[in-house]
Structures are given as C-alpha cells and as structure tokens.
Amino acid sequence: MSKFRVDSFTISLDGYGAGADQSLENPLGVGGNTLHEWALATRTFRTMFGQEGGTTDIDDEFAARGFRNIGAWIMGRNMFGPIRGDWPDDVWKGWWGDNPVYHCPVFVLTHYPRPAIVMEGGTTFHFVTDGIHAALKCATEAAAGKDIRVGGGVSTIQQYLHAGLIDEMHLAISPVLLGSGEHFFAGIDLPKLGFRRSEHVITPNATHVVLTK
Numbered sequence: 036m037s038k039f040r041v042d043s044f045t046i047s048l049d050g051y052g053a054g055a056d057q058s059l060e061n062p063l064g065v066g067g068n069t070l071h072e073w074a075l076a077t078r079t080f081r082t083m084f085g086q087e088g089g090t091t092d093i094d095d096e097f098a099a100r101g102f103r104n105i106g107a108w109i110m111g112r113n114m115f116g117p118i119r120g121d122w123p124d125d126v127w128k129g130w131w132g133d134n135p136v137y138h139c140p141v142f143v144l145t146h147y148p149r150p151a152i153v154m155e156g157g158t159t160f161h162f163v164t165d166g167i168h169a170a171l172k173c174a175t176e177a178a179a180g181k182d183i184r185v186g187g188g189v190s191t192i193q194q195y196l197h198a199g200l201i202d203e204m205h206l207a208i209s210p211v212l213l214g215s216g217e218h219f220f221a222g223i224d225l226p227k228l229g230f231r232r233s234e235h236v237i238t239p240n241a242t243h244v245v246l247t248k
Contacts, residue, residue, distance in 0.1 A: 037175065038182045041192055041204040042101030044219075045070040045241070048208065051216040052189040059117050064216050070209045073240035074098050083136045093238050097205060106181025107174040108141040109167075111191035115143045115160070122149050129160065140177040142170045144191060167194050189217035196223055204230070208242040 054064025078089030134155040234245035
C-alpha cells in the first residue's frame with residue numbers, strides 16, 4: 036500500500052522550516068540555505084545536481100531514502116517559485132533548470148490555473164487549483180501504487196497534517212538558529228495526530244527523526 040510521506044524536511048533548532056522574505060536570491064528565505072548543509076554535502080544531492088563526490092554516511096542514506104519508491108510529488112506554490120498572484124507569463128518553470136530532480140509527476144498547489152509544464156527527465160509540473168484533497172487524489176492516481184512525497188513548504192505540510200493525511204515524516208533538525216520565518220510546529224499537536232518516534236539518529240550535521248503512525 037502506498038504511503039504519503041515527508042522526507043528530508045529540514046527545520047532549525049528553533050523550529051523554522053524556512054527563513055523570512057523568500058525571493059529569487061533567497062529561495063528558502065533569509066538564512067534558509069544554512070538549514071540544508073547536511074543534505075547538500077551528500078553524494079545523493081551532489082549527483083542530482085551533476086556534481087562529483089559527496090559524503091556516503093548516514094546523512095546520505097537518509098537523503099537517498101527520500102527518493103526511493105516515489106511515484107509523485109506534491110508541493111506548494113512557494114516551493115515552486117517566488118512569483119505571487121496570477122502568472123504573468125509562462126517563463127518561470129521552477130528553481131531546478133530544464134531537468135528537475137523529481138523525475139515523476141509533480142502537483143503544485145495554487146489558486147491560479149496554468150497549463151502543465153513538461154520538463155526533461157520525466158518531470159511534469161501540474162497546477163492544482165481545487166485544494167489539497169484534489170492534489171492528493173491526482174498524485175495517488177499518477178503514482179500508480181508507489182509512494183507520494185510532499186515536499187513543502189511548511190504551510191503545505193501543515194495543511195495535510197491537519198487533515199490527517201500524512202503517514203510518515205522524516206525531519207532533519209539542523210544545528211542552526213533562524214529566529215524568524217515559517218515555524219513548522221505552529222498549531223501542530225503531533226501526538227494528537229497519532230505520530231510516534233520510530234527512528235532517532237544524530238550525526239555531526241543533523242538530528243534525523245522519523246515519525247510514523
């Protein structure tokens with residue numbers, strides 16, 4: 036049976052999943068890039084971006100796990116890009132270049148319709164305007180029995196958590212403080228939602244926590 040998963044979602048020591056003031060220059064908000072140093076150093080992530088080398092340790096194993104058996108992704112519009120409001124044109128196609136890292140259908144939550152974008156490597160961005168449940172239904176059909184991964188941002192994950200739809204979460208706690216931004220745990224009662232800690236591994240670069248129902 037397929038799962039609806041959060042993988043490699045990084046938060047700061049003070050609970051922020053992104054910094055404030057996202058922009059073209061700061062895709063993850065001010066200071067947000069520091070959250071992901073654990074992942075960017077791994078062989079998994081370096082290979083995805085056409086780079087050589089990288090660590091092959093526990094951090095890399097968690098990074099690699101996040102891409103196994105994934106048949107579709109869901110993300111919020113903020114994760115797709117910095118543009119707000121109606122789409123001014125069809126120029127913006129994401130942060131990831133012509134061959135994004137997803138290699139499967141990706142469903143982007145938005146209030147503004149836009150035709151699907153077919154990219155290299157098997158990624159197609161679909162824009163869903165009728166809510167989180169519609170996006171999950173589309174992703175489930177597209178995944179064809181594989182798992183669905185929700186990539187973020189914080190608001191998108193929170194909406195699915197409140198709806199009781201997420202089965203498993205891997206959170207990577209980075210040893211940095213952001214002070215402001217999008218707080219992951221705001222309004223979230225994980226025990227009440229049925230989650231328990233099933234894994235807990237500490238590395239020099241992150242504390243990895245897996246929560247399952």
